[in-house]
Amino acid sequence: MDIDAYRRKRLKELVDKESDGNVAAFARLHNQDAARLRQVLNPNYRGGKGFREGVARRLEADLKLPPLYFDLGIEQVIDSKHASLHDNSMISAPKGGLTEELLTARRDNLTEDSPQTFGKHQNVEVAPIGQRKIPVISYVQAGMMTEVVDPFELGDGLETITTHLDLSDGAFGLRIKGESMLPEFREGDVIIIDPAEHPLPGDFVVAKNGDEEATFKKYRPRGTNDRGEMVFELVPLNDDFPTLNSERDHMSIIGVMVEHRKYRRR
Known part of the structure; x- marks a missing residue:
């Protein structure tokens, strides 16, 4: 399963959970464009590549989801020293897709001793390197x-x-x-x-x-x-x-x- 298909699966699960699979109702609930959501969920839209990085990150923000929500759990798990969360769940990386640096981007609930951060009370972190x-x-x-x-x-x-x-x-x-x-x-x-x-x-x-x-x-x-x-x-x-x-x-x-x-x- 590629990253776009996995993101569609995650979004569909969310629509099923919150609106019994009704895209229009889900769109109204979150003040979104139903036609646009249907496009994103359509596996044939843009040759199956309609759920790219920018779409996923903006939709997460619009739906008030945690960063990288649509990417959580795909294929392989990143080494725990880079992506250990308080609940011991993992951020996993798509093969040949997003770089490990992107998927280990910190969020508020990362462990304080993560090597990617600069200490308990600091507000800076290692930025991903462009590839x-x-x-x-x-x-x-x-x-x-x-x-x-x-x-x-x-x-x-x-x-x-x-x-x-x-x-x-x-x-x-x-x-x-x-x-x-x-x-x-x-x-x-x-x-x-x-x-x-x-x-x-x-x-x-x-x-x-x-x-x-x-x-x-x-x-x-x-x-x-x-x-x-x-x-x-x-x-x-x-x-x-x-x-x-x-x-x-x-x-x-x-x-x-x-x-x-x-x-x-x-």
């Missing part, structure tokens, strides 16, 4: 992307960065420009975008208009139009900039932000 290289591309390159475009090669980017996230082949980085997303996103910050992720309300996305110009904004769905197409707004965090509308401004989503890297500025 996957992805290109950081320009906004012009991002604006040229379509759903069927070949992934950018590392040499096509302005630079490369590494990440420990389990992302699709088309993932790329962008360096923030301008002030429309202040104060959360400052010029020079780096964001990692995965085109394989489906945007949920409140997600941050990269989108493009009919002139192949890319922009980074907050995603806010507004329902469907007469043609059954999703209408959405792209909202800046800085009120001095206008909100974009997918119908009026002919916008389409390129990908969803899965990581934000801030840099200290003096």
Whole structure:
């Protein structure tokens, strides 16, 4: 069983337990999009790869589940010195999937003497080391992307960065420009975008208009139009900039932000 199938199994067990298998009722209970949950639970969605890292982590947060809830118990158990919990249960690692460093990411109920932490009263821990290289591309390159475009090669980017996230082949980085997303996103910050992720309300996305110009904004769905197409707004965090509308401004989503890297500025 691969990691996506295992995550679907864990989610289905949760739906069965809380809503007797009724996805719509489960969605209402947790203020989620039922159609999106059905997609995630569908083993044929995106070739069985619809429950990737970013989806799992966001859904855990939305459902107020412990971090890595959907990954607990798969295949092999990580050495207890890295992942021993107070209840002696284990976090286990998917073969060929997430790195051990990611799965041993600490949470509040880890033992205080775990070697990954820095002492009983410290609030820091060892961070996972990036294993996957992805290109950081320009906004012009991002604006040229379509759903069927070949992934950018590392040499096509302005630079490369590494990440420990389990992302699709088309993932790329962008360096923030301008002030429309202040104060959360400052010029020079780096964001990692995965085109394989489906945007949920409140997600941050990269989108493009009919002139192949890319922009980074907050995603806010507004329902469907007469043609059954999703209408959405792209909202800046800085009120001095206008909100974009997918119908009026002919916008389409390129990908969803899965990581934000801030840099200290003096």
